[in-house]
Amino acid sequence: MKKYIVETSLSYPKKGAMGKTGSWRVFKPVLDTKKCVKCLRCWISCPEASIHREKDNSVSIDYDFCKGCGICANECNVKAIVMEREKTKGK
Amino acid sequence: MTIMIDTGNRIAAKAAVMAKPEVVAAYPITPQTTLVEAIAEYVARGEYKGEYICVESEHSAMSACIGASAAGSRTFTATSSQGLLLMHEMLHWAALARLPVVMCNVNRVVGPGWNIWVDENDSISQRDTGWIQFYCSSNQEIFDTVIHAFKLAEHEKVVLPVMVNLNAFILSHTSMPAEIPDQNVVDNYLEKYIPKWKLDIDNPTTFGNIIGPAHYYRVRRAMQDAQLNAKKLIPQIAKEWMKLSGYFHGDLLEYYKCDGAEYILLSMGAIGAESKIAIDELQKAGQKIGLARVRVIRPFPVEDIIKLGKQADLVVIDRNISVGLEGALFTEVKAALYGQSDAKATGFIAGLGGKDVTYKDIETMCMKSMKGKVKEQELYGMEE
Structure with a gap:
């Protein structure tokens, strides 16, 4: 990766360039894998790419970076994702 | 070398074209109009081979220059008064993004009342944007300063936009002789522009992203350092040009x-x-x-x-x-x-x-x- 010499607001692509933004979360999406039908609506909709997709289209949530916006829970047609209030702030 | 007897605006246009910017984006406004018209004439005659973008406002003109400069192009524009003020937000943007855009501003009264004559309140009100600001007093100085502006803006110790101010009518519309050096003199003086950062699909970066207070502080300090570097470089650049062209209009x-x-x-x-x-x-x-x-x-x-x-x-x-x-x-x-x-x-x-x-x-x-x-x-x- 070529680095530039001038100091301005440039950032280079890197996982978590802004730190672990999961600490911003107030509500946490909780996935019930038994209800999940692997439709991938949550995976497509997540604005933070915090839904991980496996080879068999099963999904999991990356709590290090999920900010708890709730879009995945709203989009889920089978209510396999519900939002729960975080118990301790920052966890 | 040739002698050109023409108005400040048309001599500024000549200098801009000889600096070979890859992109010119501009919107006409009295008393700058004949400057951008002159560049359009160079396009029509095939003497200017860069991209000339006619935009719908000055805010767009500066935005287009920012985009072009961020993509790694040498960039020029010109404006005046209300047009400069419409650019205000983007003037900060160009400077904070460290993009060496060069712009001529024809100093004109700010309205209301509507008045197209000279007054320096337009550019003076922009002096906190981070732009380097020159003020010219003759058509020869306009020519030389536009060339200097590219050299200074693109210098690796500066990397800031530069505004070259010329007074409305007294300079912009008054014919005076100016010595125009041969193209190869300008080419030798202005080296090929190598951007210090650019938007490049082969080397991806995010620009203008969120940054916290600590990093923002550093961005501002770097701008301040760059302006102070420019203070040392301006006399040096002027002297280098004097050796090539014989013209010197002073340091700072x-x-x-x-x-x-x-x-x-x-x-x-x-x-x-x-x-x-x-x-x-x-x-x-x-x-x-x-x-x-x-x-x-x-x-x-x-x-x-x-x-x-x-x-x-x-x-x-x-x-x-x-x-x-x-x-x-x-x-x-x-x-x-x-x-x-x-x-x-x-x-x-x-x-x-x-x-x-x-x-x-x-x-x-x-x-x-x-x-x-x-x-x-x-x-x-x-x-x-």
């Missing part, structure tokens, strides 16, 4: 007959040129007064002003007013002197709204100051 200031002077007149732009005649006349009459014409207001030539303050008392003429205080040059000159010199500084605000300022007027102002009849700064030439 142009000194005129300052030896042994007990008073120094500070003025800018077209008044700066007129001041030379006033100084000639005053010296003929035995007055010990010289001229320091301020060519660059950002970076501000603090050290040079202090040096003048050790030699003489200062008389400052502003063609702008920071309403609620005084003329901007007057304020900044006094700030530079503070604690460094006990020189007395007095001044005038003159030529607002395009009111003519003749050498006779300048003599009158200088005499009034030298006789101790001016307390701080006065408005000169008001008609009741």
Whole structure:
């Protein structure tokens, strides 16, 4: 990766360039894998790419970076994702 | 080398085209119109081979320049007055993004009332944006300064946008001869532009992302360092150009007959040129007064002003007013002197709204100051 010499607001692509933004979360999406039908609506909709997709289209949530916006829970047609209030702030 | 007898605007256009910017994005506004029209003529004749983008507003003109510069292109635009003010947000953006856009601004009154004559309030009000600002006093200086502007803006120790100011009509629409060097002289002086950062699909970066206070501080400090570097580089760049072209218009200031002077007149732009005649006349009459014409207001030539303050008392003429205080040059000159010199500084605000300022007027102002009849700064030439 070529680095530039001038100091301005440039950032280079890197996982978590802004730190672990999961600490911003107030509500946490909780996935019930038994209800999940692997439709991938949550995976497509997540604005933070915090839904991980496996080879068999099963999904999991990356709590290090999920900010708890709730879009995945709203989009889920089978209510396999519900939002729960975080118990301790920052966890 | 050829001699071109033409208006300030058309000579600025000639310089811009000879610097070979890859992109020009512009929107016409009186009194800048003939400048961008002249560039359009170079496009029509096939003499300018870059991309000429006619945009729908000045905000778009500066935005297009920012986009082009961020993609790694040498970029030029020109505007005036209300157009410059419409760009205001994007002026900050270009400077904070460290994009070496070069722009000519034709100093014109800000409305209302509608008035197209010269006044420097337009560019003076933009001096906190991070742009380097030159003020020219002849068509030759306009040509040379536009070339300098690219060299300075793109210098790796600077990487900031540069504004070249020329006064409406007195320079923009007045024909004067200017020596135009051969293209290869300009090509040798301005090396190929190598961007210090750019948007590049082969080397992806995010630009303009969120940054916290600690990083923002560093961005601002880097800009300040770059402006201070420019202060050292401007004299060097001007001297390099003198070796190639034979023309020199001064460093940050142009000194005129300052030896042994007990008073120094500070003025800018077209008044700066007129001041030379006033100084000639005053010296003929035995007055010990010289001229320091301020060519660059950002970076501000603090050290040079202090040096003048050790030699003489200062008389400052502003063609702008920071309403609620005084003329901007007057304020900044006094700030530079503070604690460094006990020189007395007095001044005038003159030529607002395009009111003519003749050498006779300048003599009158200088005499009034030298006789101790001016307390701080006065408005000169008001008609009741």
